[in-house]
Amino acid sequence: MSENQTDVRFKEMLDAGVHFGHLTRKWNPHMAPYIFDEKKGIHIIDLNKTAAKLDEACKAIGQVAKSGKKILFVATKNQARAAIEEKIGPTGMPFIVERWSGGMLTNFATIRKAIRKMSSIDKMEADGTLNTLSKRERLQISRQRAKLEKNLGGIADLTRIPSAIFIVDINKENIALLEAKKLNITTFAMVDTNSDPTKVDFPIPSNDDASKSISVVLERIANAIMEGLDERKSTKDKQAAAKADKTAEKAKSEKKDKEAEKA
Known part of the structure; x- marks a missing residue:
C-alpha cells in the first residue's frame, strides 16, 4: 500500500471517529496496548494500531472467503444494522442484525428447522396452497413468516455452521462470542476500550458505537471479502x-490415433 493510500485511509478513520473510546473509568486493562492517550476523560485509540490490526483481519478474512467458506456477521445494535446490510449484504455473507437467539450456533440444527419452515411457507405461497386456507390461517402463517424473516432472513442461505464470525461489540454480543469459541470458530471483532481483545482471534481496536466508525471498518472488511471471492472465481x-484444454488435446490425440489405424 502506498504512503498516499495509507494517509487517505488514516484520515478516513479519523473523520469517522474510529479513535474515540469510552470513558477512562470504563476501560478494560487488556486494551492498554491499543490506547494512545486520554482526553477529557475519554480514551483515544491508537489509529496506527487499528490500521495494522484491520489489515491483518482483512488478509485473514479474505482467505476465508477465497476458500469458499462462510463468515457470519453479528451486529444487533441500532448503530450497526444499516452498515451491515449496506456493506455486507452485497457480499452474500450471512448476518444477524435483529436478535441473537441463544443456541444459534451450538444448536444450529434447530435454527435450520426454523429456516426450512420459512422456505415451506414460501413454497405454499408459490404453489397456491396458501390460498386454500381460511383468512385467519393465512394471517397467522403470514405473521409467522414475517417474524422468521426478521430474525433469520439474513442467514436463510446458511446451510452449515460458519467458519468464521465477525462481531460488532463483543460485550453486547457476548453469547454469540461464547458459542463461537465453544465451537472453535475463528473470531473477528471490533473491540472498543471497554472490551477484552484477548477473547478474539482478530481484534480490531475501534469505536464500536458510532455508525460512521462501524461503516468504515465494515467497508474494508467487505472489500477484502469481495477480493477473496474474485480470486476464488x-x-x-x-x-x-x-x-x-486437456480434454480437447486428448480428443485431438485420440482422433489422430484412429486416423493412423485406418491408414
Whole structure:
C-alpha cells in the first residue's frame, strides 16, 4: 500500500471517529496496548494500531472467503444494522442484525428447522396452497413468516455452521462470542476500550458505537471479502479452462490415433 493510500485511509478513520473510546473509568486493562492517550476523560485509540490490526483481519478474512467458506456477521445494535446490510449484504455473507437467539450456533440444527419452515411457507405461497386456507390461517402463517424473516432472513442461505464470525461489540454480543469459541470458530471483532481483545482471534481496536466508525471498518472488511471471492472465481475459471484444454488435446490425440489405424 502506498504512503498516499495509507494517509487517505488514516484520515478516513479519523473523520469517522474510529479513535474515540469510552470513558477512562470504563476501560478494560487488556486494551492498554491499543490506547494512545486520554482526553477529557475519554480514551483515544491508537489509529496506527487499528490500521495494522484491520489489515491483518482483512488478509485473514479474505482467505476465508477465497476458500469458499462462510463468515457470519453479528451486529444487533441500532448503530450497526444499516452498515451491515449496506456493506455486507452485497457480499452474500450471512448476518444477524435483529436478535441473537441463544443456541444459534451450538444448536444450529434447530435454527435450520426454523429456516426450512420459512422456505415451506414460501413454497405454499408459490404453489397456491396458501390460498386454500381460511383468512385467519393465512394471517397467522403470514405473521409467522414475517417474524422468521426478521430474525433469520439474513442467514436463510446458511446451510452449515460458519467458519468464521465477525462481531460488532463483543460485550453486547457476548453469547454469540461464547458459542463461537465453544465451537472453535475463528473470531473477528471490533473491540472498543471497554472490551477484552484477548477473547478474539482478530481484534480490531475501534469505536464500536458510532455508525460512521462501524461503516468504515465494515467497508474494508467487505472489500477484502469481495477480493477473496474474485480470486476464488478466477482460480476456478483457470482450472476449468485448463481442464477444457486437456480434454480437447486428448480428443485431438485420440482422433489422430484412429486416423493412423485406418491408414
